Amino acid sequence: MLKPEIEDGQTRLADPQFRADVLAGLARRPRAIPARWFYDHRGSQLFERITELPEYYPTRTETALLHAMCGELREMVGTGRAVVEFGSGSSTKTPIVLECLAPGAYVPIDISGDFLRESVRPLAQRFPELLILPFEADFTRPLTLPRTIEDMPKLGFFPGSTIGNLIPLAAIDLLRAMRASLKEGAMLLIGMDRIKGEDVLVPAYDDAAGVTAAFNLNLLERINRELDGTIPVEAFRHKAVWNDDRARIEMHLEATENAAFEVEGRAFDIAAGETIHTENSHKYGPRDARILLRAGGWTPVREWTDPDGRFAVILAEA
Numbered sequence: 001m002l003k004p005e006i007e008d009g010q011t012r013l014a015d016p017q018f019r020a021d022v023l024a025g026l027a028r029r030p031r032a033i034p035a036r037w038f039y040d041h042r043g044s045q046l047f048e049r050i051t052e053l054p055e056y057y058p059t060r061t062e063t064a065l066l067h068a069m070c071g072e073l074r075e076m077v078g079t080g081r082a083v084v085e086f087g088s089g090s091s092t093k094t095p096i097v098l099e100c101l102a103p104g105a106y107v108p109i110d111i112s113g114d115f116l117r118e119s120v121r122p123l124a125q126r127f128p129e130l131l132i133l134p135f136e137a138d139f140t141r142p143l144t145l146p147r148t149i150e151d152m153p154k155l156g157f158f159p160g161s162t163i164g165n166l167i168p169l170a171a172i173d174l175l176r177a178m179r180a181s182l183k184e185g186a187m188l189l190i191g192m193d194r195i196k197g198e199d200v201l202v203p204a205y206d207d208a209a210g211v212t213a214a215f216n217l218n219l220l221e222r223i224n225r226e227l228d229g230t231i232p233v234e235a236f237r238h239k240a241v242w243n244d245d246r247a248r249i250e251m252h253l254e255a256t257e258n259a260a261f262e263v264e265g266r267a268f269d270i271a272a273g274e275t276i277h278t279e280n281s282h283k284y285g286p287r288d289a290r291i292l293l294r295a296g297g298w299t300p301v302r303e304w305t306d307p308d309g310r311f312a313v314i315l316a317e318a
């Protein structure tokens with residue numbers, strides 16, 4: 001049954017796709033639930049805290065990079081494009097790019113209308129002259145952008161190495177969908193996390209303060225809250241491992257003892273040592289990143305990295 005949930009003062013129904021993904025994901029072997037379900041209200045707050053952790057280098061590295069590269073970026077991209085951000089634009093990176101490029105319009109695309117409206121408000125205040133056109137849509141499929149920006153060349157913006165959440169097949173599909181949406185003459189500015197030593201990668205996803213553990217475990221709490229679950233959260237522990245063959249960090253929730261529970265009236269058993277796979281974070285070497293972009297229909301034209309080569313921001317054209 002769908003159950004109304006009280007969250008930040010509003011009554012909601014559990015997302016039917018969340019329900020379907022959780023029930024199917026717990027039933028399959030290996031068990032796996034897509035990472036997109038981390039981001040309920042509490043999960044989004046915990047992710048904010050992750051971006052400020054000393055071990056989590058991606059956000060601060062990319063932010064510094066965007067500041068440092070602004071002059072060169074402006075030269076290559078010009079002013080007057082429509083910046084189309086894939087994701088709600090609630091990050092601190094959005095104003096850096098808007099400040100730098102003085103675009104003709106800004107179009108944040110997100111599947112959650114609530115997140116969109118929340119993120120647009122402070123941007124509208126900070127950039128009163130800017131035409132902001134929030135667009136509620138699923139950007140994993142090609143979409144028709146607002147008529148108002150039809151004649152403006154587009155710059156897609158996809159920061160944060162969010163592309164890394166997808167397996168390469170899905171990443172290529174997404175890049176192609178973006179190309180179809182943005183049309184000819186478009187450019188894309190995308191952040192990708194680089195391959196590096198496990199000594200840096202693993203702590204970034206398993207921090208000393210336990211914030212990433214709480215972020216991962218919150219998924220079980222969300223299932224209990226929204227899907228009438230009885231999962232004993234204390235019987236699970238956060239695990240982050242580097243999968244070298246696939247060049248990705250994997251996050252899992254490992255059962256530390258045998259457990260039996262229900263979700264939406266369905267019974268599940270998990271044995272001690274078994275895991276639920278909750279996230280992939282793929283890392284790309286310089287050539288890997290360029291091949292991925294080309295496979296998705298984009299030609300890399302310029303890239304910027306920090307002095308330690310931890311993170312790359314790549315500019316590509318359609």
Ligand code: AVJ
Pocket residue numbers: 050058160161162164165204205212279280281
């Ligand atoms: C938002 C997908 C880029 O993979 O680094 C951070 C999510 N998960 N810590 C990442 C995340 C655990 C993050 N992305």
